[in-house]
Structures are given as C-alpha cells and as structure tokens.
Amino acid sequence: MNYSCIICGFTIILAFSSVSILAQQPYFGAGTNACSSQDNSTSAFGYFCNGVNRTCQSYLTFRSQPPFNTVSSISSLLGADPLQLSQLNSVSRNATFDTNQMVLVPVTCSCSGQFYQSNTSYVIRKDDTFLTIAMSTLQGLSTCHAINAENNDQANNLVIGSRINVPLRCACPTKNQTDDGTKYLLTYLVASGEFVAFISDKFGVDFRETLAANTPLSENAPTILANTTLLVPLLNQPSSSQVAGPAPPPPPSTTATPPVVPVSDNNSKKTWLYVVAGVVGGLVGLSLLGVVIFFLCFRKRQKKADPQFASESFEAVEKPSNKKIEEESEELLESLSSIAQSVKVYKFEEVKAATDNFSPTCLIKGSVYRGRINGDFAAIKKMSGDVSKEINLLTKINHFNLISLSGICFHDGHWYLVYEYASNGPLSDWICHHNGDQKSLSWTQRVQISLDVATGLNYLHSYTSPPHVHKDLNGSNILLDGDLRAKIANFGLARSADGQEGEFALTRHIVGTQGYMAPEYLENGLISPKLDVYAFGVLLLEILTGKEVSALYEGSSTNLAEVLIPVLHDEDAKENLSNFIDPSLQGKYPAELAIAMARLINNCIMKDPSHRASTDEIVQSLSRIMTATHSWEKSFSTSGSPHRLP
Numbered sequence: 001m002n003y004s005c006i007i008c009g010f011t012i013i014l015a016f017s018s019v020s021i022l023a024q025q026p027y028f029g030a031g032t033n034a035c036s037s038q039d040n041s042t043s044a045f046g047y048f049c050n051g052v053n054r055t056c057q058s059y060l061t062f063r064s065q066p067p068f069n070t071v072s073s074i075s076s077l078l079g080a081d082p083l084q085l086s087q088l089n090s091v092s093r094n095a096t097f098d099t100n101q102m103v104l105v106p107v108t109c110s111c112s113g114q115f116y117q118s119n120t121s122y123v124i125r126k127d128d129t130f131l132t133i134a135m136s137t138l139q140g141l142s143t144c145h146a147i148n149a150e151n152n153d154q155a156n157n158l159v160i161g162s163r164i165n166v167p168l169r170c171a172c173p174t175k176n177q178t179d180d181g182t183k184y185l186l187t188y189l190v191a192s193g194e195f196v197a198f199i200s201d202k203f204g205v206d207f208r209e210t211l212a213a214n215t216p217l218s219e220n221a222p223t224i225l226a227n228t229t230l231l232v233p234l235l236n237q238p239s240s241s242q243v244a245g246p247a248p249p250p251p252p253s254t255t256a257t258p259p260v261v262p263v264s265d266n267n268s269k270k271t272w273l274y275v276v277a278g279v280v281g282g283l284v285g286l287s288l289l290g291v292v293i294f295f296l297c298f299r300k301r302q303k304k305a306d307p308q309f310a311s312e313s314f315e316a317v318e319k320p321s322n323k324k325i326e327e328e329s330e331e332l333l334e335s336l337s338s339i340a341q342s343v344k345v346y347k348f349e350e351v352k353a354a355t356d357n358f359s360p361t362c363l364i365k366g367s368v369y370r371g372r373i374n375g376d377f378a379a380i381k382k383m384s385g386d387v388s389k390e391i392n393l394l395t396k397i398n399h400f401n402l403i404s405l406s407g408i409c410f411h412d413g414h415w416y417l418v419y420e421y422a423s424n425g426p427l428s429d430w431i432c433h434h435n436g437d438q439k440s441l442s443w444t445q446r447v448q449i450s451l452d453v454a455t456g457l458n459y460l461h462s463y464t465s466p467p468h469v470h471k472d473l474n475g476s477n478i479l480l481d482g483d484l485r486a487k488i489a490n491f492g493l494a495r496s497a498d499g500q501e502g503e504f505a506l507t508r509h510i511v512g513t514q515g516y517m518a519p520e521y522l523e524n525g526l527i528s529p530k531l532d533v534y535a536f537g538v539l540l541l542e543i544l545t546g547k548e549v550s551a552l553y554e555g556s557s558t559n560l561a562e563v564l565i566p567v568l569h570d571e572d573a574k575e576n577l578s579n580f581i582d583p584s585l586q587g588k589y590p591a592e593l594a595i596a597m598a599r600l601i602n603n604c605i606m607k608d609p610s611h612r613a614s615t616d617e618i619v620q621s622l623s624r625i626m627t628a629t630h631s632w633e634k635s636f637s638t639s640g641s642p643h644r645l646p
C-alpha cells in the first residue's frame, strides 16, 4: 500500500459512509488534525448512533499521566463515577496510579444527535487548544472536531478557567455484535507500537472480532496508529487484571502526527505549529539519525565488506565541513529551534557535561557516547557534514519501532545528535553466539522482536509519505531497548520508493550489507520495498537459527531458500527442526510456530520480488504467531517448566 492508497482508502470510507452507518463503526485513524472540517461522514465527530440501544454502559481506557493520575482526577476529567472507577480498577478511592499505567474508566454512552458520546466537561488551562485537549490531555479519547462542534462559539477565544463540554468517544453494540454475545464496547486508546492482535489478546477477544468492529480494518490492513481509538467488543465487563502488567513504553519523544490531510484549521496558530513541530521533529530525527548510524555501521562494516560497496552517502557524511555548510547548519539549527518544539536544541556545555567531556568511559562505539541528560540515558553522536540533505529525504516518521531523536546541538562545525538510548544494544550481539556470549533470547522474545521490526518496516513502507525503503536492514541496525523491544535504526541509505515509474526505481550505486541484499538489487539495482522484505527474511532466518548470514550461506551456495528445505518440504520436517533452530532454544519452542516462521521466511526471500510477501502480510502473520505464542507460553509455564519471560 502506498500513500495514495491511504488517501483512496480514506475516500472509500467517505464514499460509503451511508454503508458504514449501517455497518460496524469506522476506525478513524487519519486526518485527526483538520479540526474545522465539517465532514460528518467519518467517525471524526464520534461513533455513529447505530447500536441496539441508544444508551449503554461502556468503558474507556486511559493512561495515567500527572496531573491526571489519581482516581479522583481521572474521574473528574472523564466524567466517570469515582467509586465505580476505583472498584473497576481494584484500587482504593484515594489511590494514585503509576505514570502510564492503563486505567479502565466506566462511562455511560448515549446518542446525541447522530453520534454516540459520553459527556464530560473540562476547564480551560493555559496554552490549551481544542487539538491539545483532544490529543494530549485526553490522549485521543475525543477529537478536536467533536469538541469544536459543541463549543463552536468559543473556538476562537478560549478563556482560561472557563468550562467547555467535551464529548468522549464511545459506542453501544450493534445488532450483529449483540447476536455474537458482545455486551460492551471498550474504547481502547492505542499506544504506539500496539497492534490489533495484541490488544484483543489482552481482553481475551478474537482479533478478527475486533477488526470487524472497526471498518475498514482487516487482516490484510490491520494497521492502527497511536492516539486513536479502537473499539474492542467485550463479552464481559473488563477487569483490572486485563490491563495490569508493566506500564507501556513511554511515547516517542517526537510528537505523534498521523499522516495524511493538511491542516485546514485557521483558528489557531498554535495548532498549526503543533503539527509542524511534529512533522519536522519526526523527519529531522530519523534523517539525522540515519546519517549517524550509517556512518557508524559503515565504519564497522568496512573491514569485512567488499570495496565495491563504497557509497555516495558515505562521502556526503565524511565531506569535511566547509564554511557554507556551517552557515547552512546554523540556519537550520535556528529554524529548528523556532519550530521544532519536540527536538530540543542543547547547548554544547550540556552535551559536554552529559558525556563527562566525552570521556572514554562514556564511549559506546566510534563517535557515539552514552550520556546522561536530566537523569535519562541518551546516545550522543558527534558528526560533521551536510545533514540538511538527509532532512529533505525523509518525511513524517515517528514510530515506536523506529529509533527517535530527542535533541540536537551544533558546535564548532560539528553536529551532536541526541537519541533515545537503546540499552540492550544491537540485535546482532544477541543472535550470533560465536563469541561464546551468554546473551540468549527466548522464543517469545524472538517473535516479539521480529514483529517489532516488521511493524516498523510496515510503517516505513506504507505510512510515510512518500513511502520509504530502508535499504540496509540487518542485525546491527536493529537496536534493543531495556525491555528487549526492537527499534530500527540507520536510515542513512533509506530512500523514497515512489520512483519515477510507479513502484520501482533504479540505481547504479549498489550499497548495503552483503548477504542481506536482494538478488534483483545486486543484479539490476532495482529498488522497491521488496528489497527490505528480502533483508527481513534473512534477518528472521538469523533470529531463528542463531547463525550469522555468512554461516547460513555455507553449503547452500547462492540460494538461501535451500536452508529451509529440510524443515518445509521434508517428511521429517519436525525432526529436522532441531538441527535448524538455534541450539540455545532446544526444547523451548513450539514446533508448529517454528515451521510457520520458516514458511514466512520462505515467502520473504523468494527470488522474484513480486512473489514476496508485503510487510502488511508479514505483520499479520507475525501477529498471529505472537498470539499463538502467548497461548503456548501459558500452557508451557503451567506444565511446570521454569521457562518464563522476565
């Protein structure tokens, strides 16, 4: 799917709005920033009043964020009854929730006009706009459209301390849903990195039911965005144990900006700035990061790579800084500091202090340092050269599975870039045991990491505009955070995939990592998203076998797919698995799922790019494998084995 498909998908929702009123509720993922839009055919104003009942009990999820982190403050923000809320969450009336903890909120949902809503009221604070109320304070539980529709008279003149009505998104089950046993619809607030199967699993709901409740989501197009709402059809009242567990990872430091739809709101300059900041933040973050990590990885790779893989981008990075670049850099920095509120501009002194004056004890690798800024770890990379070119390359990227940039600093001809710190380092350190390393990943962790990478790639391929190809996916470009969740890094080679002629573009500069490069790229320089799919297949193979790609090629000459023959096409496939799977997993993996994984790999490394799976399909397969893995894990752990996730 590409950008135009997202738009046309969106248009289809509009065109068939009369249908979707009868059908389940439309999932409203795009265009949330066009607050003054009068289009009432999507669910931007709320879910349609199409249920069996005009009033029903319903539930919302909310993530505790100070100052809304107590039973009373959350109840008052969301118009819920504090007693019911405390009971539902099994806490006392005066309890305080951990930051980011998921809280269940019981509300009454009723039709108002043609939309369902749950009423609450809100007192305007300094710097509020309808958009920040909807997206930041309420985290997406309302939309600026809906707030605007009820408070139109105040839109241009928000008075601090005045009270406005806020409709929250909720819905009552339709006839079809009640027939299937659904009692309640839960308005689930999607966090970045979450996907439908994962959310459904939390509440013990079949993910297909959830997909069906949110048109046009489907198994082929299951992508949901952070800060949007997903309706989960529940058979029973939700319970606190379903939402318990570790707090979700904090949202990326750059502002989440849904792709598509320009801002047509001329009411508020702040709104506009907010969006620009998000876009610029995301864009600058990834592109700068890309240059940096590419530089880092290239240096490392130089030793083992063939000289033919010299790169244009590398020269661009290495080019000594001259005066012009310096002026441009300062201009860039200035414009960034004025608009990009999400990327912090640091003083050189701060960077120096953070890294103990670039002390060798803080050195991670190359010119990347571990720093401590405001108590938090960060990776700080020193580099020189023209970075603005890279900025123009990538657009609107911000995703949990893509590493994020939190700050920049320019000093004396050098850039210092401050990134999210991935404390567990590159995936390659974890999957190849040739060093006799003790690090080893469980089956579940491997599936989660694979799904993370696939989700990040899918975002890059389908939800950036224009779509991008990473071009250099490999084990050292996947970084693992403290929870062993994967983030794709190194966008230095990434380029837009919407070549002049349709989907494919050609290049004469063959750059990448040996073993991961797709045949059509090596032979003809053909660039398409299928390039990344091939590399992803190779990566999966490494994850599953615990062998480096070079070791995999041994004995199979040129065709990697031959490695899979014993476990896919042999009668003794299951017996052969034990020779195939990473020895450190022996006895601790579900054989059916391992074979499903091998089948998926086979679909990724097909020689003909058009036969390879799309990232959408890959995410779907891996989500299913993940769901099944959770069930396997439960039975595995109850069967008395000590093996369990940390």
Ligand SMILES: *[C@@H]1O[C@H](CO)[C@@H](O)[C@H](O)[C@H]1NC(C)=O
Pocket (backbone or CB within 6 Å): 022, 023, 024, 176
């Ligand atoms: C309701 O269910 C019937 C039968 O399962 C199906 O044919 C129909 O399309 C469904 N309607 C909606 C609106 O989903």
Ligand SMILES: *[C@@H]1O[C@H](CO)[C@@H](O)[C@H](O)[C@H]1NC(C)=O
Pocket (backbone or CB within 6 Å): 040, 041
């Ligand atoms: C949308 O708004 C228009 C006028 O603003 C109104 O006539 C129409 O009934 C509303 N509903 C739908 C579903 O279009």
Ligand SMILES: *[C@@H]1O[C@H](CO)[C@@H](O)[C@H](O)[C@H]1NC(C)=O
Pocket (backbone or CB within 6 Å): 052, 053, 055, 056, 057, 172, 173, 178, 182, 183, 184
């Ligand atoms: C609809 O209302 C009826 C009568 O109040 C109630 O018995 C039923 O449970 C409601 N259905 C739903 C899905 O809320």
Ligand SMILES: *[C@@H]1O[C@H](CO)[C@@H](O)[C@H](O)[C@H]1NC(C)=O
Pocket (backbone or CB within 6 Å): 092, 094, 095
């Ligand atoms: C909450 O209130 C109860 C009594 O109502 C009291 O015993 C308890 O200490 C309070 N807890 C906190 C955290 O304030």
Ligand SMILES: *[C@@H]1O[C@H](CO)[C@@H](O)[C@H](O)[C@H]1NC(C)=O
Pocket (backbone or CB within 6 Å): 110, 112, 119, 150, 165
């Ligand atoms: C919610 O607010 C709307 C608009 O202010 C109003 O029309 C509706 O009656 C309210 N619903 C309830 C259940 O109070």
Ligand SMILES: *[C@@H]1O[C@H](CO)[C@@H](O)[C@H](O)[C@H]1NC(C)=O
Pocket (backbone or CB within 6 Å): 063, 065, 135, 136, 139, 226, 227, 251, 255, 256, 257
């Ligand atoms: C998304 O929600 C998180 C809280 O879950 C919030 O911190 C963040 O600001 C929201 N994003 C946007 C774009 O408002």
